[in-house]
Amino acid sequence: MSASDIPVSILSGGLGAGKTTTLNHLLENAPEEREIAVLVNDMGEVNVDAALVERQVTLDDDETTVTELSNGCICCGLANEFGQTIVELAKTVEFDALVVEPSGMSDPAEVAQTVRSNRQAAFHYNLDTIVTVVDAALFHDVFIAGAEVNEVTEDAKPLSDLLAEQVEFCDLVLLNKTDLVTDEELAEVESLIRALQPQADIETAERGRVDPCVLLDVGRFDLDRVSGGAGWKQAHKYHQEATDDEDGEGHDSDDHDHEDSHDNEGHSHEGHDHDDHLHPPEEFGLTSCNYGRPRPFHPERLVDWLADVPADVVRAKGLMWVAGRERHALNCNLAGTQVQVDVNGQWAATMPEFQRKAYREARPDLDWDEEWGDREIDLVFIGHDLDETAIQNSLDDCLLTDVEMDEDWERYENPFPGRAEEELVFDADVDKWGVATV
Structure with missing residues (x-):
C-alpha cells in the first residue's frame, strides 16, 4: 500500500472486557484477501494475550503477523517503542490493515496520539477507527448498580475512571457480554454510554462475535468529533x-x-x-x-x-x-x-x-x-x-x-x-x- 494508506484499528477496553476474544473472532472471520498485522500490548513481562492470538492464528493456518510489546504500556512507558515498532513493521512486512490491542490499562487517546504524531508512523498509517470493548455486566455494576469495585490501576487511576475515559475517546463502543445482563440492564448501560460519548456508534455482541466490517476499513475516525464528543x-x-x-x-x-x-x-x-x-x-x-x-x-x-x-x-x-x-x-x-x-x-x-x-x-x-x-x-x-x-x-x-x-x-x-x-x-x-x- 502507498504512504498513509494502511488503516489502523485500535481495539481498546478494560481488563477482561473481551478484547482478545474479539480480536480472535475478527481474524477468524476477516475476508481471506485481507492481510492483517496485529500488535498486542500487555503490562506484564509475559504477553498472555499475544500468545492467545498467536495460537489462534496457528490453528487457523493463517499468515497473520503478530507483534507483541510487553512489560509496559504503549500509551506511556512504551510509546516510543510502539511508534518504532509499527514503523519497522510497515517497512518489513506487507499487509493491508493493522489492528492494535492495547493493554487494559491503556488510554486510547494516547495510543492514537502516538500513531498520529510520530512522523514516520503517520507516513505509513491512517487511523481508521478507535473501538472500546465494554463488559456490559461490569459496566452496569460499576456505574448503575453501585457494586463494590475496589481495583485501582497500576498508575493509581481508579478503575471506573479508566473505563469512563476509554468510552469517552472512541468512535465505536462494542458492548460485549450482553448475554450476562437483562434487556433492562442493557438498555440502562446503553443510555449511560450514549451520555458519556454521544458521538460514538454502539454495537452489541456476545463473546466478541462482531462482523469484521464494523472493525476494519470503516473510515470512521474523526479527531475533532472523537476528542470533543465526550x-x-x-x-x-x-x-x-x-x-x-x-x-x-x-x-x-x-x-x-x-x-x-x-x-x-x-x-x-x-x-x-x-x-x-x-x-x-x-x-x-x-x-x-x-x-x-x-x-x-x-x-x-x-x-x-x-x-x-x-x-x-x-x-x-x-x-x-x-x-x-x-x-x-x-x-x-x-x-x-x-x-x-x-x-x-x-x-x-x-x-x-x-x-x-x-x-x-x-x-x-x-x-x-x-x-x-x-x-x-x-x-x-x-x-x-x-x-x-x-x-x-x-x-x-x-x-x-x-x-x-x-x-x-x-x-x-x-x-x-x-x-x-x-x-x-x-x-x-x-x-x-x-x-x-x-
Whole structure:
C-alpha cells in the first residue's frame, strides 16, 4: 500500500472486557484477501494475550503477523517503542490493515496520539477507527448498580475512571457480554454510554462475535468529533450556550476545555467539538448540570463532600480552585464511586507578566478578576435525575466564606496535590483517601 494508506484499528477496553476474544473472532472471520498485522500490548513481562492470538492464528493456518510489546504500556512507558515498532513493521512486512490491542490499562487517546504524531508512523498509517470493548455486566455494576469495585490501576487511576475515559475517546463502543445482563440492564448501560460519548456508534455482541466490517476499513475516525464528543464536554458546552442565550452574553467556553493543560506556555485548548448539534444528556435518560464559581473551595469541607458524593452522580469532570493551592488548577475526575484529583497546570494569573498579557489579549472575553485573575471553579455533572439545586447548595457550603477569604489559607489541612507529580484518589467503596506519586 502507498504512504498513509494502511488503516489502523485500535481495539481498546478494560481488563477482561473481551478484547482478545474479539480480536480472535475478527481474524477468524476477516475476508481471506485481507492481510492483517496485529500488535498486542500487555503490562506484564509475559504477553498472555499475544500468545492467545498467536495460537489462534496457528490453528487457523493463517499468515497473520503478530507483534507483541510487553512489560509496559504503549500509551506511556512504551510509546516510543510502539511508534518504532509499527514503523519497522510497515517497512518489513506487507499487509493491508493493522489492528492494535492495547493493554487494559491503556488510554486510547494516547495510543492514537502516538500513531498520529510520530512522523514516520503517520507516513505509513491512517487511523481508521478507535473501538472500546465494554463488559456490559461490569459496566452496569460499576456505574448503575453501585457494586463494590475496589481495583485501582497500576498508575493509581481508579478503575471506573479508566473505563469512563476509554468510552469517552472512541468512535465505536462494542458492548460485549450482553448475554450476562437483562434487556433492562442493557438498555440502562446503553443510555449511560450514549451520555458519556454521544458521538460514538454502539454495537452489541456476545463473546466478541462482531462482523469484521464494523472493525476494519470503516473510515470512521474523526479527531475533532472523537476528542470533543465526550458527554461531559457536550453537557458543559450545552449549558454554556443556554446561559449565553438567557443572558445575551457569557464567557467563552473555549477557554475552559478542562482536559487541556493550563501550563506556563499559555492554556492550550485544542480538540473542541465542531458538531453543531449538541446532545443534552437528557436525550439519553440522564440529566446534567454545571457548577461554576469565582471563589475557592475550603479544602477540608471539599474533602468531606467528595467522600460523600450524591448517589445520583455517575460522572463529573472539571477544574477546581482550592484554597492553599493558588498556583495550580486542579482536575476533578469522578466516575462511579471513585474520585481522582490531580494537577491540570498553572493558572494564567501565575504566569510571568508578558505571558499573562499575551494570553489575555488573545482571549478578550476571558473572565478576569483583578485580584485573582482567571482562577475559578468550573465543573459539570452527569447522572440520574440530578438534584441540581441540592448539588449547587452543598457545593456552595464548601466555598470559603467572606471571613475565610481574608484568613491564612496555609493553616488549613490540605490533602490536595500541590505538584504535577501528585494525585489524590478516593474510593467510596472502602471509604479511604490515598495520595499517589505519578
